[in-house]
Amino acid sequence: MNELDILLRGRKTDSISSASESATIREIATLLQKRPLSPFARSICVRMVDAGSSNDVEIEEGLMNSPQVDCERFGIHFVASPRHADVLLVSGPVTINMKLALEKTYAAMPYPKAVVAAGDGACSGGVLSDALGVYKSGRVDEVIPISVKVPGNPPTPYELVLGILKAGEMLSRQKD
């Protein structure tokens, strides 16, 4: 196989339609049919912070970039600095040692900004809520305000896409 062969093999990307088997994909399709997600014009820059999850959410965030999901077609792309970001994607439970870093990352983001809590740990503390290294109950909203919750152990790449699109929609409503 060489690089040109890959082009001839047809696309690997999943199709997004309102007739899909998956409820998440149907919801994404309906959301995309609505008005464009201003003020970002379908361009949402995301910075992720893993504040204490077991690297599972971070793996699924990595797979949002896989050829099948390809989150860039929804206008979502991951940026290197919180100063470039519209949405902060946080997984948890928030540990005592990550609390300060999470606060600083949130403070570095320009307005308007939204936070998506990804995974059971970030939304509710999860199974490790009472562990000693976890800050309070481990919920992200005990450290910074959140806009969207995406539960799951861990949430799938499409559930994360949907959560980020919802956060983008909320931001556009704020502008109006």
Place this chain on the structure above:
Amino acid sequence: MIAKNFLQALEGMPKRSRISANSADATTWIDVTPEEVPAACMALANAGGIFDSAFAYPAASRAQWALAYVFRLESRGLAAVRSRGKSFHSVSASLSAAIWDERKMHEISGAEFSGLPDVRPIVSHPENAAIEQKNRAQKHAKPLKNGNGENTYPFVGTGEEGEFEVAVGPVHAGIIEPGHFRFFVSGEGVNKMEARLSYMHRGIEGFAKGKKMEDMFPIIEQISGDESASNSVAFAQAAESLCGIQVPQRAQTIRLLLLEEERIYSHLADLGGIATDVGFAAPASQFLALRERMMRLNEKCFGNRFLRDVVALGGTHRDMPREKISELRSGIEFFSKAILEIENLTMSSSTFLDRAFSAGWVSAKSASRFCLVGPGARASGISCDTRKHFPYGAYAHVALNEALATDGDALARFMVKLNETKESARLISEEIAHMPSGPFCAHEIPNAKAGSISFGMCEAPRGGCTMLLQAGKHNTIQNLSVRTASFRNWRALEKAILKNIIADFQLINKSFNLSYAGADL
């Protein structure tokens, strides 16, 4: 069956030591006084024992701690040097691999160490001392101060003229976990790198205390997401050895399928990551697509993308019906073809070979000095596969071809991981050809004897992981200590980056791909 050199080592032990053997998990316990610990450990190390881990747990009598220094003896089981007391002599002055273990024990237990070369805290961060902590069950926990009594963490450079520091993390630019790296550079070459971790410390070991063994699996799966199955199997084996459970053949084979499937999807991320970090996007996308495909196969065959919620105490939660086995078979057939094509694409590129060759070199000597495990050690020519040397479950009747390389650089680690995925695919297709029939879980769970101790070992994708489990009353957990492959191998990364340029750090880091959560617990 005890090796000759092991017998010689036992003869070299301090005079008053007491030696006992546990036949259930093939562990030899060597009880010595606190003063004699360094001599006993060095006797084992000199006789060819490989330092595996060191654990501290409260001893039966109050205000006393028990320390267990665990060594692997070439295919002959484990030997553990155990000592009880309040103050101990540090081993790491002569056995440098133990330094992180001893720093951790010094910090989180009440045991005092004399002669510890480095007393900086490794688990808690002194600058967070003001943050509201939960009611600490560990009454012995020392105040959060660094060695100088200040609330900061000092990094120590080499003192070379014109040296400056580069701080990276904990929040990185890519989609990875948090950790802090401090580079000491003069010019482009790195003189020294110190990793400061524990940003992900959630306190899993302490949280396990008092939990029922069968309820522990969701918590064990939180140690590291992409090692969920391996850690669960390691824990299950320790618990089953304590309770005296015979795991049915079919369950052992299903566990083997899980572990090998996990190795495939974990390694695919590392291989793709190495291709990404040298800027070679075509194979990187192919690896990523194959990985997503394998994750979907996991969900179809085992019900979960991360293979969670399958391993149970005494076997597995679910059986594998015939249609799922044939699904797995066709998925693995596809994988075996696809991986060869991507390998061809990657290895025929001179730019890829040029970047990966000689980057992050770890010599065989360093690898054995740091007592590395997993692909990191095998890439330097050290045979250390738990599946081969300590065969557990269905691996006892499997002929495993251990993937080895000798160069010890990023390319060697790439090749080892690539060959391991192929070997895993071979094992899976071999095993599903003759799945044993019968039950998939033991019917009865007998109670473990309170206070008894067992070790659980498993070869996770990143290397061997060892757990110490002490049973309480009614199958609860009195103590759980975990040493993951990531914890053991982080110091190899500090070594591998030396004399390389900072720009190659991400490539070298990815070639090890250690888990931050797995090391921090």
